[in-house]
Amino acid sequence: xxxxxxxxxxxxxxxxxxxxxxxxxxxxxxxxxxxxxxxxxxxxxxxxxxxxxxxxxxxxxxxxxxxxxxxxxxxxxxxxxxxxxxxxxxxxxxxxxxxxxxxxxxxxxxxxxxxxxxxxxxxxxxxxxxxxxxxxxxxxxxxxxxxxxxxxxxxxxxxxxxxxxxxxxxxxxxxxxxxxxxxxxxxxxxxxxxxxxxxxxxxxxxxxxxxxxxxxxxxxxxxxxxxxxxxxxxxxxxxxxxxxxxxx
Numbered sequence: 001x002x003x004x005x006x007x008x009x010x011x012x013x014x015x016x017x018x019x020x021x022x023x024x025x026x027x028x029x030x031x032x033x034x035x036x037x038x039x040x041x042x043x044x045x046x047x048x049x050x051x052x053x054x055x056x057x058x059x060x061x062x063x064x065x066x067x068x069x070x071x072x073x074x075x076x077x078x079x080x081x082x083x084x085x086x087x088x089x090x091x092x093x094x095x096x097x098x099x100x101x102x103x104x105x106x107x108x109x110x111x112x113x114x115x116x117x118x119x120x121x122x123x124x125x126x127x128x129x130x131x132x133x134x135x136x137x138x139x140x141x142x143x144x145x146x147x148x149x150x151x152x153x154x155x156x157x158x159x160x161x162x163x164x165x166x167x168x169x170x171x172x173x174x175x176x177x178x179x180x181x182x183x184x185x186x187x188x189x190x191x192x193x194x195x196x197x198x199x200x201x202x203x204x205x206x207x208x209x210x211x212x213x214x215x216x217x218x219x220x221x222x223x224x225x226x227x228x229x230x231x232x233x234x235x236x237x238x239x240x241x242x243x244x245x246x247x248x
Contacts, residue, residue, distance in 0.1 A: 001201055005037050009205035013051055016206070017213025021059030021178055022221040023236045024155015026052060026213075028243055030206055031152065039199050045092060046192035047199045049151060051206025053189050055214030056182020062218025063175035073136070073166075074176055078183050080137035084144020085184030089191035091149055100149060105244040107146060108153040112237025114160035115230060119168070136166050140180045147181060148188035153240040154181050159233050170230055174221055178214070 012033035016026030027048055034044035060067065067074070091100070139161040147154035155177055162173040162180075192198050224232070 001037070006201070006205045009033055009037060009051075009202055010209040013055070013206035013209025014213035014216075015209070016052055017055035017059065017210035017215075018217035018220070019213075019236065020052065020055055020155055020181065020210075021062065021214045021217025022174075022224070023233045024157075024159065024177065024181065025153045025236045025240045026055070026210075027150070027152040027154075028236075028240055030210075034199075034202060034206070037202060039202055042092065043197050043199050045150060046089075046189075046195070046197040047203045048206065049089065049148070049185050049192060050189035050198045050200075050203040052151075052210050053182055053185035054207050055210030056178055056185055057214070058211045059214035059218035059221075060175065060179040060182060062215050063171075063178055063222065066172045066175035066222075067179060070172070070176065074179065076135075076137040077140040077166075077176070077180055080141030081144040081147075081180040081183040082187040084141040084146075085148035085187035086191050088145040088148025088150075088184070089188035089195075091145075093191065093195045093197070104146075104150060104152070105241050108156060108237060108244060109241040111153060111157040111160040112234055112241060115156060115163065115237060116234045119230075136162070136176075139165055140184075144180070144184035144187070147184035148191070151185065151188075152244065153237055154184065156233055156237040156240065171222060178218065 012030045016030040019029060020026035030052060031044055031048050034047055039047055143154060143157045158177040158180055159173055162176050166176055167173050
């Protein structure tokens with residue numbers, strides 16, 4: 001790998017880390033960059049998970065104030081994200097991807113619509129479930145499976161479900177999204193590493209950028225008004241859906 005390609009992947013990792021911290025879908029920047037660097041598609045998917053996973057935790061650190069009193073609530077959500085991410089990565093390694101890939105644009109599109117109407121749905125769900133416990137872990141586990149399999153717009157999906165079952169506050173949901181997304185990615189990266197499909201030098205380049213980008217993106221996102229943050233999530237979700245449809 002040339003130095004130019006290495007620094008291109010560092011830059012892509014930084015941009016992907018910023019996008020993931022603020023809205024999600026940083027994969028839409030880093031995955032094409034890995035393909036452009038000559039990494040084959042399956043290896044690019046694995047390398048992308050390994051490279052972006054540290055950025056999820058650096059962005060969660062930037063959101064530590066919003067997470068400080070929430071870890072008891074989120075501990076099982078984190079475990080479910082880890083299990084889901086590992087399962088999704090196992091599907092990549094073990095099964096043909098045709099059916100799942102065909103469903104991906106529909107999944108991302110549905111998640112984007114959910115984010116767009118989240119305030120209305122959250123109010124309805126809150127009224128319906130007032131005084132009841134709403135477990136978070138089944139939803140983060142399901143999204144983790146998707147995140148481990150491909151990951152584009154995993155953040156959009158997490159924002160959709162967390163806004164409904166975890167917290168209506170967009171910033172608190174975004175903090176939890178960064179933590180759960182990072183957990184799913186690190187679990188997927190472990191599975192991919194065991195399977196031997198990670199290109200480690202490329203993963204290192206992406207990780208170097210993602211760590212810095214995740215923290216910077218987290219700090220920037222904390223300063224965004226809630227409607228602006230939600231609007232960015234929707235915009236990225238629409239872009240992710242169009243991108244995934246175009247790739248079919």
